[in-house]
Amino acid sequence: DGGITQSPKYLFRKEGQNVTLSCEQNLNHDAMYWYRQDPGQGLRLIYYSQIVNDFQKGDIAEGYSVSREKKESFPLTVTSAQKNPTAFYLCASSIGQPTGNTIYFGEGSWLTVV
Amino acid sequence: GNSVTQMEGPVTLSEEAFLTINCTYTATGYPSLFWYVQYPGEGLQLLLKATKADDKGSNKGFEATYRKETTSFHLEKGSVQVSDSAVYFCALTLISGGYNKLIFGAGTRLAVHP
Numbered sequence: 566d567g568g569i570t571q572s573p574k575y576l577f578r579k580e581g582q583n584v585t586l587s588c589e590q591n592l593n594h595d596a597m598y599w600y601r602q603d604p605g606q607g608l609r610l611i612y613y614s615q616i617v618n619d620f621q622k623g624d625i626a627e628g629y630s631v632s633r634e635k636k637e638s639f640p641l642t643v644t645s646a647q648k649n650p651t652a653f654y655l656c657a658s659s660i661g662q663p664t665g666n667t668i669y670f671g672e673g674s675w676l677t678v679v
Numbered sequence: 680g681n682s683v684t685q686m687e688g689p690v691t692l693s694e695e696a697f698l699t700i701n702c703t704y705t706a707t708g709y710p711s712l713f714w715y716v717q718y719p720g721e722g723l724q725l726l727l728k729a730t731k732a733d734d735k736g737s738n739k740g741f742e743a744t745y746r747k748e749t750t751s752f753h754l755e756k757g758s759v760q761v762s763d764s765a766v767y768f769c770a771l772t773l774i775s776g777g778y779n780k781l782i783f784g785a786g787t788r789l790a791v792h793p
Binding site: 571598605608613615621657665669672673 | 728780783785
């Protein structure tokens with residue numbers, strides 16, 4: 566089945582560590598996105614990528630980094646510079662433009678700082 | 680700026696009751712409108728969408744009509760079930776900075792009791 570796979574589902578990070586969340590899609594989508602969701606709140610855009618080897622900062626990029634070396638993969642690294650990283654992280658993808666194209670989401674990854 | 684406003688939750692209903700979740704938007708240009716649903720601990724699933732004025736999106740008994748004159752996209756269902764308990768997000772997409780940007784409302788939690 567086609568879809569978006571995020572791993573791990575649950576991740577615990579110690580203070581000062583970097584962690585990487587994986588996102589893989591087999592939908593042949595050009596655009597990929599990372600969102601952060603805090604409890605009881607909506608989603609905020611961290612980074613997005615429209616094509617391979619290109620990505621742009623979203624609304625809350627500080628403390629995060631990404632790469633897009635392959636069309637199907639868009640890993641997110643949460644660095645030690647992110648002051649409050651505990652959240653639910655969602656990866657998404659879409660064909661891209663125009664606006665009517667649906668953005669599809671993975672199942673999410675829970676990150677907790679211990 | 681571009682934004683989506685949803686009615687605050689939680690919305691608590693008895694099974695078979697009528698559901699309305701209000702959603703209004705502010706956007707430049709001609710956005711596409713979406714409703715996504717999030718079940719506990721999961722990612723977001725597309726529920727329905729509408730890409731132009733007066734379009735009606737429908738799925739699983741849910742409906743929403745794109746009303747340009749009132750800038751609204753209210754979600755309705757004639758008879759809710761316990762399994763509809765989830766968080767519902769209204770969203771719009773538009774082209775911003777050259778990419779397909781998805782803007783979410785804060786979400787409305789629905790709890791349906793037997």
